[in-house]
Amino acid sequence: MKTDLELRTHISKLHRLTVRKSIEQVLWATLLLALIFNTVALGLQKTGIIQWEGHAIYPLLLLISLAFSALYNLNRKKSFKDTLIDIDIRLDLKERLTTVYEYDQLGRKSLFMDRLVKEVISLLGSLKGKQIFPRHFTTVHLLIPVFIIMFIFVLAIDLSPRASEQESATTEKLKQIGIELEKFAKQARPEKAGAEKETQKELIERMEAIARAIQEGSIKEKRLLKSLDGIMNRSESERKRLTKRLGEELSLGDISNIPALQDLQKNKPSATELVRLKKELKDLFGGEVPPSISKDISNLALHHEMAQFLKGAMEDVGADFKEETTQTSSGSMSRPPRQTKDHPEASEDRPAGDEESLFTAGRGRAEAEKQAPYDLEGLKKSALKDKGVSGRGDRYNTSVRSLPAIGRARLKEEEVIRAYQTEFENVLQKEDIPLLYREYVKQYFLSIGMGEEQEGNGDT
């Protein structure tokens, strides 16, 4: 009985050693595979063939290597008896170990078994773990330093200068966007607390967080666009809410006879419309607008400005995805998006749906164009297919008549002209009217009589 117990203790020890050796083999193989996979992944990234999002790919490859190696070893795993046969052969035990193990397992009897068991116990007792499972230098051990060197080499060298330059340009651009975001957030941060200010504060904080992430380099273009899009959506919904509330406040005050109020029917009044509304309300209230209304108008103006700023920023980031090779300059951050040749209608007077689709983060203009016909369908304004523009897909021009029909005018002509003059000046103040077009714009306003001193009492 004692010898049986001793034998089983030794067999258990061998079992443990076998398991340990298997784990060691799996780990070595994992290390080798992980080195191979990571070297390849790093090489692909460095050559610019594949751009991995973040660094998660490397631990993922390690896990894949572990899975591969474990599966391979499981598939090739020897039975315990095979392991014992190996030990018998390697240590020249003359099959004593396997014979004893087999007779013990199967309960077979032999007159010589006691003697044999004692011999095996004595042999196993004199052997150390290293003798039973000697460490062999295998191909895996040889390949590991080779791939470590290769990995370090790939890590150290710059495989694609062009890709590197491109990357640094992108980084530089993102940094610039970060600075602008920070600057904007600083300027727009509300000084006093309040219900609306909380939303503003939240948006500003999100912008600051993004700015910080850009500075730290922990955010890429796609994620940046997504984040900016999130802020803009939040700002837009706040803008809609404020517009609605302003409309309700004005309705409650029985103020319905001012023309600018009609602009509030739109969800997102433009800056000019807000200026006009404020001016008309000032006139109506005799020089002083009630603070609640004034505050709403200011908030709306801020959200409008924020939306314009975000649009500009997103266009700059998004433009890089589409036109990576052209590397166009992003321009100023504080201005609204430029009118482009492809999008002559992309002004701030665009309908809400169209505007959103054009400047949705990460989707770029292509999708906006794809959605344009749907957005235009529901418009009250006339939308005409523009056959004069060549390029992909259909283009639409929205024609807005500048003057109402005669006989239905409610404002004096000079007021209309003054409003246009203000707008004209505002527009001219902005830099994003291309230099070549300024003359045309100027001529347009002159043609409708803004350049001369106009006087008259009749309605227009």
Place this chain on the structure above:
Amino acid sequence: MATHNEKADAIRAHFDQINAELSKIIVGQTQLLQNLFICLLCGGHALIEGVPGLGKTLIVKSMSKVFNLKYSRIQFTPDLMPADILGTNIINEDEKGNRYFEFYKGPIFGQIILADEINRATPKTQSALLEAMQEERVTVFGTEYPLEPPFIVIATQNPIEMEGTYPLPEAQIDRFFFKLKVDYPTSEQLSEIIDKTTEDYEPKMHSIIERDSILEMKTLVKQVPMASHVKDYAIRLVLASHPDDNYPIKKAKKYVRFGSSPRGAQSLVQAAKVWALLQGRYNVSFEDIREVAKPALRHRLILNLTAEAEGIDADDIIEDILGGVPIKVRS
């Protein structure tokens, strides 16, 4: 009373004593003696092949003295008849004048039978040994006569290419446990042989072991444990001797007409057990199987004409098999 282990140890000790005793008369041939001892303990018979004058008869005769067993010698000649071996019924007359048949036992009724130059007798006479060798009994005129154990036939033969010989039938060859080859002595051994045989040298042989001890050892040998993968190896060796086996043994495929019979596997395993005990071990190893492979299988391989034409013998093929069959296959 001696334990099993002590008895097992005694086997080796006995062999050493036997070897020492026989070396008084026989020069060299240790391996031959060892293999004959294995045959005795396994209950098998041995076929010794060698040119005349190598001491084959002397070895067997000396062995009978050492083992203290009843010894019979049958000199096979072309005119030898089966009755000369088995015995026959003769008409006898009692005191009253009544006649009756009385069985007159032939030389087969011994314990160590030396069938000297067995291939000189006709196949009919050679076949007279078949029943005795397989079942340890003889049947004469419908009456069975058991042979006294331990019973071992040690046949000697001259190489078959010599004139005036009759090749043994395959069925009879297969009944021999081992086929042993007697090597020609080295010059030193030859010198010693001359000294011992031409001078006044008459050593006295002593009995080393008794009949009962041999029978006891025969029982004990069967108890030697053997792992299943070692047994599988023996089986794979035997199967590899067949030309249509899956193992790519070139020589077996090219030169063998028929491979070993199942008796070959039995001989391998039994002989390996005794071999292990003689090596001081209590289990069979791969090495034991390999050691006894040649004597156990060489007479069981029936070679084709190509082998004869190219001078290939069974030992060459067995070496090829031993080299080609892996010791270990994954379970």
